[in-house]
Amino acid sequence: MLAARNLRKSYGPHVAVDGVSFDIARGETIGLLGPNGAGKTTTVSMISGLLRPDSGEVLIDGRAVTGDTDSIKHKIGLVPQDLALYDELPARDNLEFFGALYNLAGARLKRAADEALDLVGLTDRAKDKVSDFSGGMKRRLNLAAALMHDPDLLLLDEPTVGVDPQSRNAIFENLETLKKRGKTLLYTTHYMEEAERLCDRLVVIDHGKVIANDTLHGLYKLLPVTNILSIELENPECGLRLAEVRAFAAVQSAELEAGILRIGVQNLAADAPAVLQWLVSNGYPYSHVVSDRPDLETVFLTLTGRSLRDS
Amino acid sequence: MMIPLVALIRKDLRLFLGDRRAVIMSFLAPILIGAFFGYVFGGNGKRETSRIEVLMVDQDGSAISRGILTDLQASKSLSVKPAELAAAREAVRKGTATVAVVVPKDFGAAAGKAFFQPVDKPEIGVLYDPSHSAEQNMVQGILTGSVMQIVSKEVFNGPTGSTVVTDSLAQIAASQKMKPEDKAPLQDLLKSVQKFNARPKTETSGGGQGGLSVPYQIREEAVTARTGQEYNAYAHSFGGMSIQFILFMGIDVGIGMLLMRQRGLWKRLRAAPLSRSLLLGSRAISAALTSMLILAVVFSAARLLFGVRIEGSLAGFVGVCLAFSIMTASFGLLVASLGKTPDATRGLSILATLVMLMLSGAWVPAFLFPQWMQSATMFIPTRWAMDGLDAMTWRGLGFSAALGPIGALLLSAAIFGAIAVSRFRWEAEG
Numbered sequence: 001m002l003a004a005r006n007l008r009k010s011y012g013p014h015v016a017v018d019g020v021s022f023d024i025a026r027g028e029t030i031g032l033l034g035p036n037g038a039g040k041t042t043t044v045s046m047i048s049g050l051l052r053p054d055s056g057e058v059l060i061d062g063r064a065v066t067g068d069t070d071s072i073k074h075k076i077g078l079v080p081q082d083l084a085l086y087d088e089l090p091a092r093d094n095l096e097f098f099g100a101l102y103n104l105a106g107a108r109l110k111r112a113a114d115e116a117l118d119l120v121g122l123t124d125r126a127k128d129k130v131s132d133f134s135g136g137m138k139r140r141l142n143l144a145a146a147l148m149h150d151p152d153l154l155l156l157d158e159p160t161v162g163v164d165p166q167s168r169n170a171i172f173e174n175l176e177t178l179k180k181r182g183k184t185l186l187y188t189t190h191y192m193e194e195a196e197r198l199c200d201r202l203v204v205i206d207h208g209k210v211i212a213n214d215t216l217h218g219l220y221k222l223l224p225v226t227n228i229l230s231i232e233l234e235n236p237e238c239g240l241r242l243a244e245v246r247a248f249a250a251v252q253s254a255e256l257e258a259g260i261l262r263i264g265v266q267n268l269a270a271d272a273p274a275v276l277q278w279l280v281s282n283g284y285p286y287s288h289v290v291s292d293r294p295d296l297e298t299v300f301l302t303l304t305g306r307s308l309r310d311s
Numbered sequence: 312m313m314i315p316l317v318a319l320i321r322k323d324l325r326l327f328l329g330d331r332r333a334v335i336m337s338f339l340a341p342i343l344i345g346a347f348f349g350y351v352f353g354g355n356g357k358r359e360t361s362r363i364e365v366l367m368v369d370q371d372g373s374a375i376s377r378g379i380l381t382d383l384q385a386s387k388s389l390s391v392k393p394a395e396l397a398a399a400r401e402a403v404r405k406g407t408a409t410v411a412v413v414v415p416k417d418f419g420a421a422a423g424k425a426f427f428q429p430v431d432k433p434e435i436g437v438l439y440d441p442s443h444s445a446e447q448n449m450v451q452g453i454l455t456g457s458v459m460q461i462v463s464k465e466v467f468n469g470p471t472g473s474t475v476v477t478d479s480l481a482q483i484a485a486s487q488k489m490k491p492e493d494k495a496p497l498q499d500l501l502k503s504v505q506k507f508n509a510r511p512k513t514e515t516s517g518g519g520q521g522g523l524s525v526p527y528q529i530r531e532e533a534v535t536a537r538t539g540q541e542y543n544a545y546a547h548s549f550g551g552m553s554i555q556f557i558l559f560m561g562i563d564v565g566i567g568m569l570l571m572r573q574r575g576l577w578k579r580l581r582a583a584p585l586s587r588s589l590l591l592g593s594r595a596i597s598a599a600l601t602s603m604l605i606l607a608v609v610f611s612a613a614r615l616l617f618g619v620r621i622e623g624s625l626a627g628f629v630g631v632c633l634a635f636s637i638m639t640a641s642f643g644l645l646v647a648s649l650g651k652t653p654d655a656t657r658g659l660s661i662l663a664t665l666v667m668l669m670l671s672g673a674w675v676p677a678f679l680f681p682q683w684m685q686s687a688t689m690f691i692p693t694r695w696a697m698d699g700l701d702a703m704t705w706r707g708l709g710f711s712a713a714l715g716p717i718g719a720l721l722l723s724a725a726i727f728g729a730i731a732v733s734r735f736r737w738e739a740e741g
């Protein structure tokens with residue numbers, strides 16, 4: 001569906017995107033992840049034809065976009081990072097305006113607006129001005145405006161930024177619906193948990209470069225541990241020495257904090273029973289055990305050596 | 312192609328008409344300020360021009376001095392009231408009267424004598440407010456005519472006349488200085504006057520009515536659209552104010568495009584399969600339509616409220632309006648392409664526009680400018696708009712007089728448009 005080939009863009013001496021390449025198959029949902037200023041928006045702008053790359057190319061269904069009026073633009077729906085809506089116009093009129101830009105008129109236009117409003121759950125607010133909407137409602141309408149011409153590929157640039165948990169959930173449900181309908185989604189975010197929930201594959205970029213491009217499963221395999229066992233000890237003052245725990249070959253990492261022992265293992269089924277057995281037989285009983293995957297936050301930390309939020 | 316174009320234009324017009332501030336600024340402000348300037352600069356000609364306040368101090372009390380007072384009071388340019396010297400001086404000093412005329416004692420008799428002999432001319436004092444020297448000159452002119460007429464009438468007809476003539480004859484006979492060959496013809500003249508004065512007076516006898524008078528009358532006619540049609544200051548002021556507020560609207564168009572860029576709307580427009588000429592063209596068309604609408608509303612109001620009419624060619628008027636609207640549209644695009652942030656751009660472009668308006672005669676008519684400034688401002692497009700509107704409204708000129716302004720406005724529209732398109736930032740950066 002989409003191929004980005006070695007995209008490069010600089011603003012003066014500053015290189016914003018530095019040789020980004022990736023592919024998206026039809027129906028796939030890709031997460032484009034990276035900290036602030038990583039070059040996500042710049043990449044999306046080049047894909048949607050708003051920005052001419054200094055070098056490299058974008059292929060939609062194997063074909064480069066030629067010129068402003070190329071009909072291949074009908075296949076792309078862009079949800080900008082900013083709320084790109086006319087505050088002074090009612091919700092429906094906004095949608096109909098954006099639909100008309102794609103040559104929709106009459107009954108087709110009406111139907112497209114009805115469907116888009118229905119999908120994002122704003123049908124009963126269709127006549128209200130956007131300026132009267134809450135932040136979450138505006139975000140939902142911002143998404144709906146990109147759906148009017150029924151594009152195959154949706155480019156979503158941080159569609160949930162600055163939104164309360166309830167609206168965020170609503171938007172996620174909308175995106176899952178679109179995914180089920182077979183749309184191809186490129187989802188830009190710097191929230192790892194969002195990408196985890198929605199995406200089939202993740203492209204992580206930092207300083208304008210792709211630093212990872214894999215499925216969730218594949219990314220986890222990059223990590224030294226795939227599971228973390230959190231074991232709540234019955235007696236926090238039991239005098240357990242971490243060196244003893246680390247002596248196990250299967251234990252990749254071990255930490256003890258406030259009576260909770262955290263152990264990283266590569267193979268949960270093979271390694272966990274031995275460790276738990278050892279604890280009981282050496283006089284360290286426990287009351288509660290939880291197993292966790294490391295989150296993408298940890299993935300990013302492992303890949304870059306920096307935390308995602310404060311880089 | 313047509314669907315997006317119509318949608319873009321419709322959206323622009325809806326946003327404009329839905330914006331209360333924009334509507335007040337574009338329709339109400341030019342009407343209110345146009346009415347104000349029109350009133351101050353002379354209204355629609357039906358209003359009486361204000362008379363010059365004159366006080367007359369009559370220290371003589373003779374038939375002649377009373378005659379002068381009556382004659383001055385009949386002048387339609389003056390409002391003349393009798394007064395005492397001290398009060399008159401005070402009134403002029405305070406500015407409540409513009410001029411005071413002082414006719415001294417024995418003026419009548421002395422003036423009669425001086426009429427024939429260039430000796431001992433009596434003086435008339437004229438006290439005037441130095442900030443109104445033009446009015447002072449006008450009063451003196453009217454006074455000269457008046458005195459001439461009244462004195463000569465008295466000399467040839469009245470009782471003072473016979474005394475004066477008799478006295479003069481005696482003086483001439485007694486005179487040592489006069490040569491005998493000069494005395495004889497003057498004595499003949501005065502004796503003829505005596506005879507003329509003594510003749511029986513009938514109502515029908517022609518020359519007997521008045522004295523000498525200024526041998527002409529002035530028929531004033533301001534040269535405007537047609538005879539009997541007077542200069543309508545409202546026509547100029549409404550034109551000027553439409554131009555001003557339409558240019559402000561043009562600035563708003565440019566700022567609006569910068570805001571669209573800032574708000575990410577520009578991304579949506581660029582992501583859609585629309586050509587660049589459609590994007591800029593639609594904005595230009597909606598701006599020009601808005602401008603035409605403002606002109607139509609403002610000039611309709613001027614017609615209804617103040618009787619401003621298109622005395623000249625209607626086609627020429629529409630042509631000038633259209634050319635000016637197109638110029639405004641490309642001016643808006645120019646603002647959008649040269650501007651960076653909306654706020655900084657607004658301040659700068661309003662300043663530039665105000666200077667342009669001032670020099671174009673939108674506030675004070677350009678014919679009041681010094682000559683060099685009148686020629687220098689020909690490079691300013693709004694000057695042509697102003698002249699074009701003036702020509703088609705109160706000057707009442709034909710279509711050919713609109714061609715110059717239309718050409719100049721279209722030329723500047725083309726120049727603005729070319730700069731705007733070449734400097735326009737098409738990319739929608741992140």
Ligand SMILES: Nc1ncnc2c1ncn2[C@@H]1O[C@H](COP(=O)(O)OP(=O)(O)OP(=O)(O)O)[C@@H](O)[C@H]1O
Binds near residue numbers: 014038740
């Ligand atoms: N118009 C511009 N002029 C100059 N530099 C720019 C411009 N737009 C973006 N940049 C720079 O390019 C880099 C990438 O910006 P970009 O907006 O693509 O980042 P991002 O990953 O989308 O960040 P965020 O999460 O904050 O949206 C940043 O360093 C930014 O400062």
Ligand SMILES: [Mg+2]
Binds near residue numbers: 041042157
């Ligand atoms: Mg961004």
